[in-house]
Amino acid sequence: MIELKNVSTIYDDSLMALRGINLKIGQGEFVSLVGPSGAGKSTLLRLLTREISPQEGEVVLDSVDLATLSSGEVPVLRRKIGTVYQDFKLLSNKNAFENVAFALEVCGVDEDQVKDDVPKVLNIVGLSDKVNSFPHQLSGGEKQRLAIARALIHRPRIILADEPTGNLDMVNAHDVVELLMKINKLGTTVILATHNREVVNAIGKRVVTMEKGKIVRDQGDNGKYVI
């Protein structure tokens, strides 16, 4: 369902972030994307949400080359994907409920269903008592769980998690990974970009290792973080 064909990207300062990437990810897979900082993990994820476009090659999702999408179709693409970031990217002037509800509202879901679904998802991530809290009133772990709730709410087929444990302690990191694995079990494709060795080794799923913009290793099930 996701395919990168010979993809290269160059940033403005002529720095090449990705070089000739070829990668296929099937529906329902859990892929850990590992490598040191600057390896190109985040760039790869940003290609999938079309925050950036490759200078060479194709990024194909469900047989559609993302380069062919019009600017009006990009939001539709993003609604198919749930994204979790290291810096949470929560809306600071919206409370927990509204942050999650926003992702549903943009999909055109009616108000009654929003009122019905949001508390359920907040419950799944263990935030049912923080419905009215604003992001600045939440701890790091809670913020990340809220971000996951937002990524889940519209039942996306793909979840992209970019260093979701980067700002969390071990316990919270573990909780977040557990959540991602649960979501994956329900059939959602999860791509987790991280350089946290313990996390990756504990998951025991496919591991794609990147270095200097290239894929240097692609291990199937029970892959390990090897440098």
Place this chain on the structure above:
Amino acid sequence: MKKSFQRIVKVGWTNFKRNRYISVGTTGVMVLVLVLFSGLMAVNFLSSQLVANLQEKVDVSAYFKTDISEEEILSVKSELESLNNVKKVEYVSAGQALDEFKERHAGDAVIQDSLAELDFNPLQASLNIKADDSSQFASIVQFLEANKFRSVIDKINFYENEKVIGRLQSISGGIQNWGFIITMLLAVIAVLVTFNTIRLTIYNQRQEIEIMKLVGGSNWHIKAPYLVEGGLYGAFAAAVTVVIFYPAIFLVSSKIELLMPGVSLMSYFLSNMFQFLFLVFSVGVLLGVVSSFVAIRRFLKV
């Protein structure tokens, strides 16, 4: 459709309330802008009154030979009235002119004595002509000087007044032109100040906008509440402006009336209150919405 409109208004209102400090600051700047607008309206009204007063003072009198009958003079009057650039023609008979002259010089014994010596009325009957516009006098005078009337009219005081009329015309023209230029200049500054203030407000929220885009918000879904927020700044600013402006006008009005008798700012703004409210509110809301619309565009390119 109705529900999504309700959502947009609700979100806009919530944002407005939650960004309290920013909202108060932006609204405050817009209040200054709208007070400036209202002040310009007051100044424009005063200058137009000033020009009208000056124009009102300008007239031309045609004096008739003493042997001309009243019927003949009245026929000239009706011909003049049929001209479309003539505003008003007033007939002053020789008797009336004498009465007015006596009245005006009631305290002057020499004049009174000299008049008593005379056994005839030395004053002439006249037609006092007011034009729609003082620049029209030349053509009216030309009409009177045509052959038809040359035999009945003794003199026309236009040539004595011509310089004064010309000067009044250039003064009132100057007031109108400069008033327009200054109004436009200040209006442009006001628009730029509003636009920049709202731009800064939205710039503060650029990350939020980026996040909404990343979550899959369409441009309109993200933009609409900001437009509502911009409109709310304008609406609140308009309300505050009205609350400041009317008492200010009330205080100033009587002082202006001392300088320009018969000109009442207060009654002008009271009798045109609905138009004024409509104008201030629409300018405020429109400025807010359009500024938000322009300012948000560049942050939507994610």
